Amino acid sequence: xxxxxxxxxxxxxxxxxxxxxxxxxxxxLVLALFLFxxxxxxxxxxxxxxxxxxxxxxDRQWWPLVTPLIGITFPAAVQAVLxxxxxxxxxxxxxxAALLIGTWVTRVFAYHYWNYFPINMVLPAxxxxxxxxxxxxxxxxxxxxxxxxxxxxxxxxxFYPTNWPIFGMFHQPVEVANSxxxxxxxxxxQYIRTxxxxxxxxxxxxxxxTYGQYATPLSAFCSALLCSLMYPLWWHIGKWFASTxxxxxx
Amino acid sequence: MATTTEHVSLxxxxxxxxxxxxxxxxxxxxxxxxxTIMYISLRLYQGAFAIAHGLDSSEPxxxxxxxxxxxxxxxxxxxxxxxxxxxxxxxRDRNLDQLAPKEEIRRYFTLTMxxxxxxxxxxxxxxxxxEQDNSWHxxxxxxxxxxxxxIIEFYFNFPLYVxxxxxxxxxxxxxxxxxxxxxxxxxxLAVFGPFMILVSVGxxxxxxxxWFREEFFAAPIHWGFVIGVWFxxxxxxxxxxxxxxxxxxxxxxxxxx
Numbered sequence: 095x096x097x098x099x100x101x102x103x104x105x106x107x108x109x110x111x112x113x114x115x116x117x118x119x120x121x122x123l124v125l126a127l128f129l130f131x132x133x134x135x136x137x138x139x140x141x142x143x144x145x146x147x148x149x150x151x152x153d154r155q156w157w158p159l160v161t162p163l164i165g166i167t168f169p170a171a172v173q174a175v176l177x178x179x180x181x182x183x184x185x186x187x188x189x190x191a192a193l194l195i196g197t198w199v200t201r202v203f204a205y206h207y208w209n210y211f212p213i214n215m216v217l218p219a220x221x222x223x224x225x226x227x228x229x230x231x232x233x234x235x236x237x238x239x240x241x242x243x244x245x246x247x248x249x250x251x252x253f254y255p256t257n258w259p260i261f262g263m264f265h266q267p268v269e270v271a272n273s274x275x276x277x278x279x280x281x282x283x284q285y286i287r288t289x290x291x292x293x294x295x296x297x298x299x300x301x302x303x304t305y306g307q308y309a310t311p312l313s314a315f316c317s318a319l320l321c322s323l324m325y326p327l328w329w330h331i332g333k334w335f336a337s338t339x340x341x342x343x344x
Numbered sequence: 345m346a347t348t349t350e351h352v353s354l355x356x357x358x359x360x361x362x363x364x365x366x367x368x369x370x371x372x373x374x375x376x377x378x379x380t381i382m383y384i385s386l387r388l389y390q391g392a393f394a395i396a397h398g399l400d401s402s403e404p405x406x407x408x409x410x411x412x413x414x415x416x417x418x419x420x421x422x423x424x425x426x427x428x429x430x431x432x433x434x435x436r437d438r439n440l441d442q443l444a445p446k447e448e449i450r451r452y453f454t455l456t457m458x459x460x461x462x463x464x465x466x467x468x469x470x471x472x473x474x475e476q477d478n479s480w481h482x483x484x485x486x487x488x489x490x491x492x493x494x495i496i497e498f499y500f501n502f503p504l505y506v507x508x509x510x511x512x513x514x515x516x517x518x519x520x521x522x523x524x525x526x527x528x529x530x531x532x533l534a535v536f537g538p539f540m541i542l543v544s545v546g547x548x549x550x551x552x553x554x555w556f557r558e559e560f561f562a563a564p565i566h567w568g569f570v571i572g573v574w575f576x577x578x579x580x581x582x583x584x585x586x587x588x589x590x591x592x593x594x595x596x597x598x599x600x601x
Contacts, residue, residue: 110600114365114449118590121453122583125460132463132470133576136541139475140570143561147478168577175580196471204476208391209483287482289559335533336580338588340526 130192134168135200138193144290146197147205149215149264150282152257153297154309157219159317162250163324165190165221166228169249170325171332173232178333183233186225186249194218214264215281223256224249238326246322251314364446365453372457376464383468386496389413390480398492399484410495417500425507429514436518443521445596451519452586452593458512459534459582465505466538470573473497481559489549502542509535522589530581537575544568 107115138146142164145151169186176185197218205211231245264278275283282295298309305312362369390398397405437443443451473496480493490499513535516523523531551565 107594108599110363111594111597113363114594117363117366118453118456121456121460125456125463125579128460128467129463129576129579132466132468133573136470136474136573137570139478140561140566143475143478145562147475147561171577172580175584179584196467197475200472200475200479203387204472204479208394208476209479211479211482288485289478289481289557291558294558294560331574332577332580335530335575335577336584337529337533337578338581338584339529340522341529341532342526344527344532 126188127192130168130172130189131196134189134193135196137168138164144296146218147216148282148287148290149217149261150276150278151295151297152219152261152264152278155298155300155313156296158250158254158310159313159320161219162221162224162253162317163320165193165224165253166246166249166321166324167328167331168193169225169228170328171335173229174329174332175336177232179336183229186228186232187222190221190225194220194222211285212281215285217260219253219257220260221249221253224252227252238329242325242329243322246325247318249325250317250321253317254310254314365450367450368454368457372461375457375461379461379464379468383472383501386500387472390492390496394480394492395483401488401490410492411490414490414495414499417495421500421503421507424504425510428507428511432511432514432518440519440521440524445593448520449590449593449597451515452590455512455516455520456586458508458515459579462505462508462512462535463576463579465501465508466576469497469501469505470538470541473501474569478559478561486552486557486559489553498542498545502545506539506542509538522585528582528585530578530585532578533575534578534582537572537578539572540575541569541572544572 106112142160145153145157145161151157169189172189173185176182176188201213201216201218205216206213227248228241228245231248232241235241261278264276264281266277267274268277268280269275270280270283282292393409397403397409400406401410473493477493477497480491484491513531516528516531518524522528547568548565551563555565556563
């Protein structure tokens with residue numbers, strides 16, 4: 095069996111019932127905040143976390159490709175419930191804001207204050223602008239197809255330019271020991287990471303490097319294509335998990 | 345008795361007391377406060393003793409400061425699990441068919457509080473201490489599955505949120521008619537999926553022991569955790585089930601000013 099909302103009961107509550115409904119809203123808000131920080135952060139950290147943890151992983155090839163691709167998953171799944179069932183156009187922004195809260199708390203207290211990594215070395219990237227566009231497009235169009243194609247694409251394409259003001263300075267070249275590096279590379283060499291040696295760093299591999307200034311736009315457009323496919327996939331995953339079924343046995 | 349309607353009417357007579365549907369709010373806030381103090385204390389303990397005594401597992405001080413904490417955690421986990429689950433089961437409502445609408449509404453609020461406490465524990469386990477694992481393993485040479493962060497994250501935080509999720513599941517199953525008649529699929533997914541994260545610790549430690557020691561977070565040996573946490577999305581279904589039933593129940597009671 096599944097729960098069905100009776101249409102006849104949709105009327106505004108007054109008095110005690112309205113206060114009760116509002117109190118329930120607040121309980122759900124607190125619940126949702128910690129749920130999305132905890133779950134989205136774990137999902138994100140264990141799939142593309144390394145590109146988000148370290149400034150010297152934020153390259154032109156992989157970082158703008160994989161981060162939006164994994165970053166669009168929970169926003170799509172949560173939008174499928176919050177927009178479809180409650181007409182709340184904030185699923186993506188809620189998820190991404192929750193992720194940012196979780197990452198910032200950890201970067202400050204786990205990396206900086208416990209193990210003394212400079213905070214500039216572990217700054218998290220932002221996906222807030224892309225999430226705002228995703229929510230706005232879904233609200234204006236009420237269309238999964240249009241939001242997938244244009245919202246998913248925008249989520250990926252906005253990622254690099256909106257992060258450039260934060261991370262551009264770390265791409266400045268410096269010369270160290272007769273080698274040309276970026277400031278970000280230098281961070282990585284100066285602050286030894288026993289669990290993340292240089293040979294594991296996945297940045298700018300393959301022939302894409304020879305494309306020079308086109309490397310980033312190519313990665314971003316590739317990510318836009320994949321995000322437009324990832325978005326509907328995770329929309330349906332979100333809908334499946336939000337089942338209202340009761341089973342007779344498990 | 346199936347209901348506690350006497351309790352409900354008493355609470356509505358006193359204008360200074362909490363509304364009848366929020367009777368369990370003080371316990372909920374105390375739960376939040378206790379967990380916050382506990383998690384911050386664990387983090388302060390790490391700050392005080394991890395670098396001093398937690399870098400080499402073969403030192404006697406490691407046994408004293410870290411393995412002793414591990415054994416204490418196991419005892420606490422066993423006591424909390426048997427205490428909470430035992431209490432919820434032995435005090436179960438055996439007359440759910442006579443439950444008054446107001447009492448059922450109150451229990452939906454309490455269930456939401458249980459799930460909220462569960463998600464708060466998921467935050468500390470899935471967000472803060474999980475990513476802190478990466479930070480610590482960049483500093484320490486991993487020479488044991490019981491590192492200074494694992495002892496808190498894997499062997500305490502993970503079991504604790506599993507216990508709290510189990511509490512939410514048991515509370516619903518033993519005190520709410522719809523959850524007693526049928527097994528809620530989303531609630532079961534939201535509790536049992538993250539439970540599999542605890543099980544994935546075995547795969548993780550096997551991988552780090554026999555495959556590679558480095559802390560590459562996006563590596564496939566961590567993807568068991570990832571799949572487990574997807575099931576937390578079942579909370580959306582719990583919300584829909586709760587809202588649907590609350591609408592029905594609110595139609596059955598008179599409104600008060």
